[in-house]
Amino acid sequence: MCRWMAWHGQPVLIEELLFRTQHGIVDQSLHSRLGAEMTNGDGVGIGWYWSPWYLTPERRIVETPTLGTQRATSAERAVPFVIVTPAGRPPPDGWPLAVFGHGYGGEMLSSALLIAGGLARHGIATVAISVVGHGGGPESQLLVSQSDGRSHVIRVPGRGVDLDGDGRIESTEGLSPLPNGPLAALGLRDGLRQQVVDLMALVRAVGSGLDVDGDGVPDTGKAPITYAGHSLGGIYGTLFLAVEPRVRVGALVVPGGPISEVARLSPVFRPRVKEALGRRAPPLLNLGGDFREDLPLRGDGPVVAPVAGALAIQEYLARVEWLGRRGDPVAYARHLRRAPLPGLDPAHVLVEYALGDRVVPNPTTAALVRAGALGDRTVVVRTDRVVRPANYPHANPGRGYTVVEAGGRRVGVINLSGAIGLDVARSPFHEADSILERIECDFAIVDFHAEVTSEKVAMGWHLDGRVAAVLGTHTHVPTADARVLPQGTAFISDVGMTGSRTSVLGVKPELILERLITQMPVKFETATEDVWVMGAVVDVNDAGLADSIEQVMVPAPTS
Numbered sequence: 001m002c003r004w005m006a007w008h009g010q011p012v013l014i015e016e017l018l019f020r021t022q023h024g025i026v027d028q029s030l031h032s033r034l035g036a037e038m039t040n041g042d043g044v045g046i047g048w049y050w051s052p053w054y055l056t057p058e059r060r061i062v063e064t065p066t067l068g069t070q071r072a073t074s075a076e077r078a079v080p081f082v083i084v085t086p087a088g089r090p091p092p093d094g095w096p097l098a099v100f101g102h103g104y105g106g107e108m109l110s111s112a113l114l115i116a117g118g119l120a121r122h123g124i125a126t127v128a129i130s131v132v133g134h135g136g137g138p139e140s141q142l143l144v145s146q147s148d149g150r151s152h153v154i155r156v157p158g159r160g161v162d163l164d165g166d167g168r169i170e171s172t173e174g175l176s177p178l179p180n181g182p183l184a185a186l187g188l189r190d191g192l193r194q195q196v197v198d199l200m201a202l203v204r205a206v207g208s209g210l211d212v213d214g215d216g217v218p219d220t221g222k223a224p225i226t227y228a229g230h231s232l233g234g235i236y237g238t239l240f241l242a243v244e245p246r247v248r249v250g251a252l253v254v255p256g257g258p259i260s261e262v263a264r265l266s267p268v269f270r271p272r273v274k275e276a277l278g279r280r281a282p283p284l285l286n287l288g289g290d291f292r293e294d295l296p297l298r299g300d301g302p303v304v305a306p307v308a309g310a311l312a313i314q315e316y317l318a319r320v321e322w323l324g325r326r327g328d329p330v331a332y333a334r335h336l337r338r339a340p341l342p343g344l345d346p347a348h349v350l351v352e353y354a355l356g357d358r359v360v361p362n363p364t365t366a367a368l369v370r371a372g373a374l375g376d377r378t379v380v381v382r383t384d385r386v387v388r389p390a391n392y393p394h395a396n397p398g399r400g401y402t403v404v405e406a407g408g409r410r411v412g413v414i415n416l417s418g419a420i421g422l423d424v425a426r427s428p429f430h431e432a433d434s435i436l437e438r439i440e441c442d443f444a445i446v447d448f449h450a451e452v453t454s455e456k457v458a459m460g461w462h463l464d465g466r467v468a469a470v471l472g473t474h475t476h477v478p479t480a481d482a483r484v485l486p487q488g489t490a491f492i493s494d495v496g497m498t499g500s501r502t503s504v505l506g507v508k509p510e511l512i513l514e515r516l517i518t519q520m521p522v523k524f525e526t527a528t529e530d531v532w533v534m535g536a537v538v539d540v541n542d543a544g545l546a547d548s549i550e551q552v553m554v555p556a557p558t559s
Helices: 014-020 024-032 107-121 189-207 230-241 259-265 270-278 310-327 330-332 362-372 428-438 453-463 510-516
Strands: 045-053 075-084 097-101 124-129 141-145 151-155 225-230 249-253 348-354 379-381 400-408 409-417 443-449 469-473 491-492 531-540 546-555
Touching: 045 189, 075 107, 097 107, 097 189, 097 230, 107 124, 189 230, 189 310, 225 230, 230 249, 230 330, 259 270, 259 310, 259 362, 330 362, 348 362, 348 531, 409 428, 428 443, 428 453, 443 453, 453 469, 469 531, 491 531, 491 546
Parallel strands: 097 124, 097 225, 225 249, 249 348, 348 379, 409 443, 443 469, 469 491
Antiparallel strands: 045 075, 075 124, 141 151, 400 409, 531 546
């Protein structure tokens, strides 16, 4: 049983809502009116713990001698966390617990809940905190929408701050110093070190025993604690696994370093490096408002004649990398296995990276793997061959089009998402024009995944005479408008689906009916009876345009 709870009214302690009201979370869990027997459902909890705080208001950790008796100055701050536990009664030592570290721009709730269900099915609880500077500001609120249409708001403070005083808190504001300030070159260094301190305090808070559902039985305690971090979570997760004695097993997904190199090599973050170079006095931009640093990658030949200004840029980048060493995952990677810190066992670590990653580029992951001697426990995910909507954000895995050989001809396959009712980064019409200017193929076919029929029809007219076919998808139901447009482009609003016709868009009808009639959540299951194959056959001529289009709707073979 997963529940969201909210309170609207005078301030009360959260334990009053969760544990002491007539219909609190425990009462609902144990005495569900829809349940046939008493159950102890899984729990979602939001709480706070205290962690030492070393960051100054300018986002710097002041250095103190490590061999002296003076300790670094700190104060304690409350850090919110979310925890999700599996269904059922926990084992005697509590649920095994996975600490999840989210990526840049994320926050604890949406990020942790993405993986918590899968871990819960394997009997593992998930706990997460937002990264420093993430999750909104101190007055951030969580909107809880119920199946009956009612909604509630609960205050869940974020960790962002208004550093620049403009009255707004951006998605990552407070993780690093102001980009135009005197400490800008420190970058993420001290914000990530503070994040590691907060994770260590989290382990001590929940690892000592936490009763999430209030039934008197600790849900966490002596069971193993592991770590899983994605992107930025893999970066600061490397530091965390190197120094936290209780967590010696972890998965680092697309980590990399040094962080300054991630920014330089990533097309997503490289504009920020350009902005930093432009703020230098004098500016270090050496390429007409842009920059070229002429730094070869590992394995490339030396650059013997760098362009004017490249050496000054290289010196600046080297200084930034040196400044960031205290928070550099590459510097900590050797302490995972090769040289554990005193009193720590070697960590059991799995590294995963995506080939062609545009956010954390592969060379930076390779640097971390080499530093930690982790090559024998590193796996690669191939997303470069996955075709996804071209007008999604550039950093998303996969690519927007591909070219395949078929019958001795080069066929371009372009995938686009409609903009009406769907989330996209760019107009599908402009994106189609851009791709057609650079794709090298004999003819192209466009898969237009859109919600609204009018947008699909408009795309057909927009590309008429420029592609062989525009085939609409997404709505599952085949349309009766297949035709060849005047300039030679085959078009259909929706080719339909391959799946059961004894279904509601592929789902068992009784489940959809239950969902619509009761307005209660229902787990969808795929219908398997009366499966049909639906699509379209397009005859393409030597000019790369269509002579005909024929709908396909046939029963699938039963054997």
